[in-house]
Amino acid sequence: xxxxxxLVAASATPLVLAILADGESYGYAIxxxxxxxxxxxxxxxxxxxxxxxxxxxxxxxVASKWGASDSGRQRKYYRLTRQGRTxxxxxxxxxxxxxxxxxxxxxxxYSS
Amino acid sequence: xxxxxxxxxxxxxxxxxxxxxxxxxxxxxDVEELETHLRDQVSSLTQAGLADDEAFLVAVKRMGSLDAxxxxxxxxxxxxxxxxxxxxxxxxxxxxxxxxxxLVVLGLVATVALVVKIPALFGxxxxxxxxxxxxYFRNASLFVFPLLTVYFLWKRGWNAMSRLWLALPFVVGAxxxxxxxxxxxxxNNAPEPSDTEVLAVLHMPxxxxxxxxxxxxxxxxxxxxxxxxxVRFTGELVIYFILIALGGGVVTAFTFMMFGAIxxxxxxxxxxxxxxxxxxGAVIIGSWLVEAKQSVIENMAPVLTRLFTPLFTILLLxxxxxxxxTGRPIDIQRDVLIAFDLLLVLVVGLVLYSASARDxxxxxxxxxxxxxxxxxxxxVVDLVALAAIASRISExxxxxxxxxxxxxxxxxxxxxxxxxxxxAEFLRGRNTFRALEAWQTAYxxxxxxxxxxxxxxxxxxxxxx
Numbered sequence: 176x177x178x179x180x181x182l183v184a185a186s187a188t189p190l191v192l193a194i195l196a197d198g199e200s201y202g203y204a205i206x207x208x209x210x211x212x213x214x215x216x217x218x219x220x221x222x223x224x225x226x227x228x229x230x231x232x233x234x235x236x237v238a239s240k241w242g243a244s245d246s247g248r249q250r251k252y253y254r255l256t257r258q259g260r261t262x263x264x265x266x267x268x269x270x271x272x273x274x275x276x277x278x279x280x281x282x283x284x285y286s287s
Numbered sequence: 288x289x290x291x292x293x294x295x296x297x298x299x300x301x302x303x304x305x306x307x308x309x310x311x312x313x314x315x316x317d318v319e320e321l322e323t324h325l326r327d328q329v330s331s332l333t334q335a336g337l338a339d340d341e342a343f344l345v346a347v348k349r350m351g352s353l354d355a356x357x358x359x360x361x362x363x364x365x366x367x368x369x370x371x372x373x374x375x376x377x378x379x380x381x382x383x384x385x386x387x388x389x390l391v392v393l394g395l396v397a398t399v400a401l402v403v404k405i406p407a408l409f410g411x412x413x414x415x416x417x418x419x420x421x422x423y424f425r426n427a428s429l430f431v432f433p434l435l436t437v438y439f440l441w442k443r444g445w446n447a448m449s450r451l452w453l454a455l456p457f458v459v460g461a462x463x464x465x466x467x468x469x470x471x472x473x474x475n476n477a478p479e480p481s482d483t484e485v486l487a488v489l490h491m492p493x494x495x496x497x498x499x500x501x502x503x504x505x506x507x508x509x510x511x512x513x514x515x516x517x518v519r520f521t522g523e524l525v526i527y528f529i530l531i532a533l534g535g536g537v538v539t540a541f542t543f544m545m546f547g548a549i550x551x552x553x554x555x556x557x558x559x560x561x562x563x564x565x566x567x568g569a570v571i572i573g574s575w576l577v578e579a580k581q582s583v584i585e586n587m588a589p590v591l592t593r594l595f596t597p598l599f600t601i602l603l604l605x606x607x608x609x610x611x612x613t614g615r616p617i618d619i620q621r622d623v624l625i626a627f628d629l630l631l632v633l634v635v636g637l638v639l640y641s642a643s644a645r646d647x648x649x650x651x652x653x654x655x656x657x658x659x660x661x662x663x664x665x666x667v668v669d670l671v672a673l674a675a676i677a678s679r680i681s682e683x684x685x686x687x688x689x690x691x692x693x694x695x696x697x698x699x700x701x702x703x704x705x706x707x708x709x710x711a712e713f714l715r716g717r718n719t720f721r722a723l724e725a726w727q728t729a730y731x732x733x734x735x736x737x738x739x740x741x742x743x744x745x746x747x748x749x750x751x752x
Contacts, residue, residue, distance in 0.1 A: 202324050203323070207331075221349045221350045221351060222321060222324075222350040222355075223351055223356070225320060225321060225360075226362070229317075229363050244323065249323065250323050251320045
């Protein structure tokens with residue numbers, strides 16, 4: 176299902192932050208994780224993730240370091256910073272409000 | 288991980304990398320990051336049973352279009368596009384490292400500032416209370432252009448023999464303007480330079496700019512593409528120089544304001560040091576900036592050309608209509624002649640710079656028709672000016688100014704006619720745009736040769752009057 180550009184863009188930040196909250200990760204793994212968790216509904220254009228990661232890094236929400244991958248290639252690993260954790264917590268509250276509101280509306284719509 | 292170089296997958300990935308590298312917004316480490324991603328994707332797809340080339344295609348498709356990608360990168364890293372304008376990047380593997388280049392440029396700027404001050408040691412000072420000695424005007428280009436030539440010789444790496452050759456025009460020019468016994472008239476109790484001297488002062492930079500150009504193109508003047516690059520360089524340098532000069536104006540204003548506030552007059556410093564040394568240094572700094580930012584952002588000169596071509600077309604058309612309507616002839620004075628020459632030079636410049644930015648393969652469009660209209664109206668104006676000069680000459684005889692104006696108008700007339708013809712051919716699809724471009728760049732030589740003639744031959748021909 177196509178989620179539309181705006182929704183994908185809006186949800187990208189909390190999704191990335193939430194996945195990194197489970198521990199350090201890298202671009203390809205993040206995309207795979209998102210795809211798994213959304214049952215394949217959330218398909219990002221792969222390259223687009225990187226500007227998002229770089230923006231988060233610039234804002235100090237994530238930090239990165241280069242490390243070796245299993246194949247021996249250099250790979251850039253990202254992890255959540257303390258500031259990122261706070262941001263994630265705020266994001267979570269915002270999305271819960273949206274989610275709860277929609278939930279109630281739809282509950283009423285279907286029950287009546 | 289060692290992979291045979293003839294592995295088709297490696298070749299494909301290599302190609303993709305090369306495409307990515309060409310995007311200025313995506314820098315080295317990002318390319319690395321994206322490539323690792325691509326490889327991860329490919330290997331997971333091949334494990335799922337796809338063939339190498341299929342996996343590569345899918346992975347590239349998932350990565351997204353390079354245009355969209357580099358747009359996103361550019362948005363996120365907008366600083367990069369500007370950072371590259373000037374300073375030092377460690378990964379740059381060009382032959383001369385940027386740091387050395389910065390040092391060389393600083394050295395040249397210091398030298399040029401000193402060179403400007405040398406005449407003051409020999410009794411030709413710059414004094415704010417007196418007129419600037421004519422010596423400085425005669426030698427203006429000789430202060431700066433040789434060092435600019437040195438910069439390009441250093442940058443392009445040239446052998447010693449050709450260096451000596453390039454010194455020749457500067458030596459000849461310096462000898463001429465300083466040894467020729469120009470007359471000095473006295474008008475209203477003030478010494479007035481002779482016409483031939485003023486002409487020499489005006490034409491010398493045009494003649495010597497060719498020597499700079501030869502150094503710029505590394506001696507291959509007849510290589511069309513390089514000549515065009517030199518044209519682009521010249522336009523950008525003018526724009527940079529003007530920008531730097533504006534900044535210099537601000538510095539000057541503050542110098543006066545601040546030292547005035549404590550009751551001191553900084554005029555001696557501004558007139559004797561800041562302005563002359565700053566102006567000379569700005570040419571070198573400007574050239575360096577133009578060289579450093581080459582192809583990073585869109586060049587300014589073509590943009591200005593687009594903006595002003597319609598305006599000048601309208602101006603010329605309205606002027607011609609008014610002249611025909613009222614039947615007024617052009618009033619031939621020296622400054623009017625110079626103004627008309629400058630107008631025509633400007634039109635040629637507009638044509639030249641829009642040609643420099645145009646994709647020669649693109650089909651004719653509305654802007655091209657506008658250019659042709661501009662050229663034709665300039666041609667008519669040129670003919671009117673030529674007729675006025677000719678009648679003046681037949682009535683009052685030859686003077687250096689009239690002959691110089693006549694020559695310049697003829698040169699521009701030939702250029703404009705050639706351009707008009709080639710443009711018309713191009714618009715009718717009978718010729719390529721490249722022909723017009725070649726005509727314009729080939730013609731550059733004519734300007735410099737004529738300017739050299741005015742500097743070298745006019746003074747003796749007109750007995751230094």
